[in-house]
Amino acid sequence: xxxxxxxxxxxxxxxxxxxxxxxxxxxxxxxxxxxxxxxxxxxxxxxxxxxxxxxxxxxxxxxxxxxxxxxxxxxxxxxxxxxxxxxxxxxxxxxxxxxxxxxxxxxxxxxxxxxxxxxxxxxxxxxxxxxxxxxxxxxxxxxxxxxxx
Amino acid sequence: xxxxxxxxxxxxxxxxxxxxxxxxxxxxxxxxxxxxxxxxxxxxxxxxxxxxxxxxxxxxxxxxxxxxxxxxxxxxxxxxxxxxxxxxxxxxxxxxxxxxxxxxxxxxxxxxxxxxxxxxxxxxxxxxxxxxxxxxxxxxxxxxxxxxxxxxxxxxxxxxxxxxxxxxxxxxxxxxxxxxxxxxxxxxxxxxxxxxxxxxxxxxxxxxxxxxxxxxxxxxxxxxxxxxxxxxxxxxxxxxxxxxxxxxxxxxxxxxxxxxxxxxxxxxxxxxxxxxxxxxxxxxxxxxxxxxxxxxxxxxxxxxxxxxxxxxxxxxxxxxxxxxxxxxxxxxxxxxxxxxxxxxxxxxxxxxxxxxxxxxxxxxxxxxxxxxxxxxxxxxxxxxxxxxxxxxxxxxxxxxxxxxxxxxxxxxxxxxxxxxxxxxxxxxxxxxxxxxxxxxxxxxxxxxxxxxxxxxxxxxxxxxxxxxxxxxxxxxxxxxxxxxxxxxxxxxxxxxxxxxxxxxxxxxxxxxxxxxxxxxxxxxxxxxxxxxxxxxxxxxxxxxxxxxxxxxxxxxxxxxxxxx
Ligand code: SF4
Ligand code: SF4
Numbered sequence: 001x002x003x004x005x006x007x008x009x010x011x012x013x014x015x016x017x018x019x020x021x022x023x024x025x026x027x028x029x030x031x032x033x034x035x036x037x038x039x040x041x042x043x044x045x046x047x048x049x050x051x052x053x054x055x056x057x058x059x060x061x062x063x064x065x066x067x068x069x070x071x072x073x074x075x076x077x078x079x080x081x082x083x084x085x086x087x088x089x090x091x092x093x094x095x096x097x098x099x100x101x102x103x104x105x106x107x108x109x110x111x112x113x114x115x116x117x118x119x120x121x122x123x124x125x126x127x128x129x130x131x132x133x134x135x136x137x138x139x140x141x142x143x144x145x146x147x148x149x
Numbered sequence: 150x151x152x153x154x155x156x157x158x159x160x161x162x163x164x165x166x167x168x169x170x171x172x173x174x175x176x177x178x179x180x181x182x183x184x185x186x187x188x189x190x191x192x193x194x195x196x197x198x199x200x201x202x203x204x205x206x207x208x209x210x211x212x213x214x215x216x217x218x219x220x221x222x223x224x225x226x227x228x229x230x231x232x233x234x235x236x237x238x239x240x241x242x243x244x245x246x247x248x249x250x251x252x253x254x255x256x257x258x259x260x261x262x263x264x265x266x267x268x269x270x271x272x273x274x275x276x277x278x279x280x281x282x283x284x285x286x287x288x289x290x291x292x293x294x295x296x297x298x299x300x301x302x303x304x305x306x307x308x309x310x311x312x313x314x315x316x317x318x319x320x321x322x323x324x325x326x327x328x329x330x331x332x333x334x335x336x337x338x339x340x341x342x343x344x345x346x347x348x349x350x351x352x353x354x355x356x357x358x359x360x361x362x363x364x365x366x367x368x369x370x371x372x373x374x375x376x377x378x379x380x381x382x383x384x385x386x387x388x389x390x391x392x393x394x395x396x397x398x399x400x401x402x403x404x405x406x407x408x409x410x411x412x413x414x415x416x417x418x419x420x421x422x423x424x425x426x427x428x429x430x431x432x433x434x435x436x437x438x439x440x441x442x443x444x445x446x447x448x449x450x451x452x453x454x455x456x457x458x459x460x461x462x463x464x465x466x467x468x469x470x471x472x473x474x475x476x477x478x479x480x481x482x483x484x485x486x487x488x489x490x491x492x493x494x495x496x497x498x499x500x501x502x503x504x505x506x507x508x509x510x511x512x513x514x515x516x517x518x519x520x521x522x523x524x525x526x527x528x529x530x531x532x533x534x535x536x537x538x539x540x541x542x543x544x545x546x547x548x549x550x551x552x553x554x555x556x557x558x559x560x561x562x563x564x565x566x567x568x569x570x571x572x573x574x575x576x577x578x579x580x581x582x583x584x585x586x587x588x589x590x591x592x593x594x595x596x597x598x599x600x601x602x603x604x605x606x607x608x609x610x611x612x613x614x615x616x617x618x619x620x621x622x623x624x625x626x627x628x629x630x631x632x633x634x635x636x637x638x639x640x641x642x643x644x645x646x647x648x649x650x651x652x653x654x655x656x657x658x659x660x661x662x663x664x665x666x667x668x669x670x671x672x673x674x675x676x677x678x679x680x681x682x683x684x685x686x687x688x689x690x691x692x693x694x695x696x697x698x699x700x701x702x703x704x705x706x707x708x709x710x711x712x713x
Contacts, residue, residue, distance in 0.1 A: 001510070001511065001512055003510060004506075004507050004508075004509075004510030004511035004512070005511060007503070007506065007507040007510065007511075008444055008448075008507045008508075008511065011448055011500075011503055011504065011507060012444065012447070012448065015448070015451055018451050018454075029461065030458070030461050030462040031462070032462065032465050032480075033461060033465055033466070034465040034466055034471065053376065053377070054377075055373060055377035055378075055380040055381060056380075057372075079380055079384075079469070079471075080466065080471075081380045081471045082465065082471060082479075083376075083377075083380075086479065095465075
């Protein structure tokens with residue numbers, strides 16, 4: 001019994017101090033960590049693949065007029081799964097190392113991107129390029145319901 | 150002929166002998182799955198035959214709204230013949246204009262909750278159920294709105310109904326009631342136990358739960374698609390997320406006949422065992438915490454932490470790995486991380502052994518847990534308890550052995566079984582499993598083949614197929630059943646977490662015990678309700694809903710006497 005108590009004391013003493021100094025010192029996550037989504041607006045061409053696979057319904061796609069496709073990211077609901085990054089054919093989306101996303105203002109967690117699209121001469125709708133994208137798309141996008149909030 | 154095939158033939162023959170024409174059809178959709186379509190009037194006899202004569206273990210019941218397919222409901226009781234590695238589905242059709250079926254709880258006590266649940270969710274009434282109170286729905290959910298019927302939208306918010314609160318059970322004469330919960334100090338999750346006591350001794354109890362019902366199955370069937378569900382499944386449980394996503398993926402893969410690459414099966418095994426190691430360390434700490442031995446909590450959680458960091462490196466997140474997808478995995482384990490895993494495990498093993506020796510020699514934990522919360526072998530079997538509580542009561546069941554999945558057919562598991570059935574036995578079983586898991590990870594890493602980790606899926610998943618899959622979670626066996634549908638999503642997705650059967654054993658475990666033993670007894674089941682971090686308060690008088698922000702909560706809790 002006493003021996004066991006001594007053993008316990010030894011386990012605790014040997015471990016020493018294990019608490020990390022975070023947040024007073026930075027604590028970088030490991031490589032490959034899935035943090036806040038970032039979007040490169042120059043690369044995105046509005047295919048909508050990301051919106052089709054996002055399990056949390058974060059990404060909403062709308063065609064606002066004949067030339068413009070609007071992508072809205074209500075990423076306060078983001079689960080950081082990285083599916084959008086995985087399917088984006090242009091690598092426009094990446095999951096960054098950033099994890100300090102807490103905020104008192106939910107509207108901070110919103111991104112909006114307008115993509116200029118080439119409308120089809122015949123039907124007037126935004127132009128949908130063939131293959132690899134066709135594989136990703138279901139017919140029609142979900143209704144834009146504000147990220148199903 | 151394999152054991153499984155022989156068992157299937159015997160089962161069909163015996164059930165046909167007992168219920169005659171009540172057995173409508175018998176099919177075998179997969180080698181390990183037997184589907185018996187039974188007339189609903191014969192269901193009790195068929196279930197009794199399976200449980201009593203064949204020794205089948207009841208797992209779960211699924212209520213399916215099949216009105217758009219064949220004009221009725223389906224009630225599917227799922228049984229397992231563990232030794233014979235066979236799942237048996239008792240599938241009964243219930244006509245839409247006669248929503249009644251015989252209850253099987255009188256012959257299979259473990260079906261109690263499952264039957265109340267299908268009544269609550271699809272509105273088929275189990276006739277002759279001994280305790281037909283509402284189980285799953287909220288106290289103000291109106292009668293006659295059955296949330297898992299397919300014509301009920303997933304986001305329906307019916308106006309609150311009056312007087313739907315299920316009646317509380319009366320205490321026996323002379324006993325008083327001590328209420329524990331819904332919120333109580335030891336477990337950070339809500340469940341309410343009304344203990345009936347005579348003096349300090351418990352003579353009975355009543356349970357109310359499902360405070361955190363989140364409608365996950367409905368979301369899976371109504372909103373998400375096949376490949377989106379793994380991320381929802383992962384959030385069923387905060388500790389064994391990978392287990393649920395694996396279990397779901399396996400069920401779909403089985404239903405659709407998708408062959409998962411061998412390397413992916415090995416990596417799934419490794420990650421599943423990693424979850425067991427960190428979950429058992431976490432549990433050991435909580436057990437110490439419940440009995441007031443916080444040194445154990447601090448030290449086991451310290452030992453556990455490097456594993457969490459390792460998971461983050463492998464998967465990109467310390468929990469909710471997001472690795473599973475239909476057909477395999479999204480991330481591979483590169484060689485440098487494989488060797489790092491071995492180093493981390495060596496350290497965890499060394500430290501766990503030190504802690505084990507210390508707490509076994511110390512006697513504090515043992516004094517507090519020996520002969521506490523005894524679960525007899527007989528109760529464990531009749532309530533169909535799973536996982537460490539079953540194995541600590543001498544029931545040698547383990548999904549990894551009984552229904553091998555992932556790579557468990559290649560890495561053999563040695564299961565830990567104790568006979569005493571008390572809380573101390575459950576501690577010992579978990580400590581042994583922890584060490585065994587470390588051994589399994591090493592073995593799997595050594596035997597892991599090279600190759601792809603994701604099967605390419607070209608064809609659509611055909612509708613109308615069924616897949617049953619089990620995974621041995623740290624808390625016991627998790628079961629997922631999927632019936633595939635059109636529209637790129639399951640027609641029905643059923644989840645049963647291990648705490649579901651285990652909690653039903655609580656009344657038997659605490660009867661005759663002292664009140665002070667209830668927390669550790671409950672804790673020894675390693676229960677997993679679910680948790681939510683946001684408070685939503687309903688003002689009963691006005692019915693208005695108000696969501697408190699963090700600032701509000703701080704103000705209320707800090708301001709002495711401040712009213713919300
Ligand atoms: S990381 Fe996942 S949840 Fe977040 S936006 Fe991308 S797909 Fe959606
Ligand atoms: S998948 Fe990539 S290119 Fe397509 S819409 Fe999304 S971000 Fe843009």
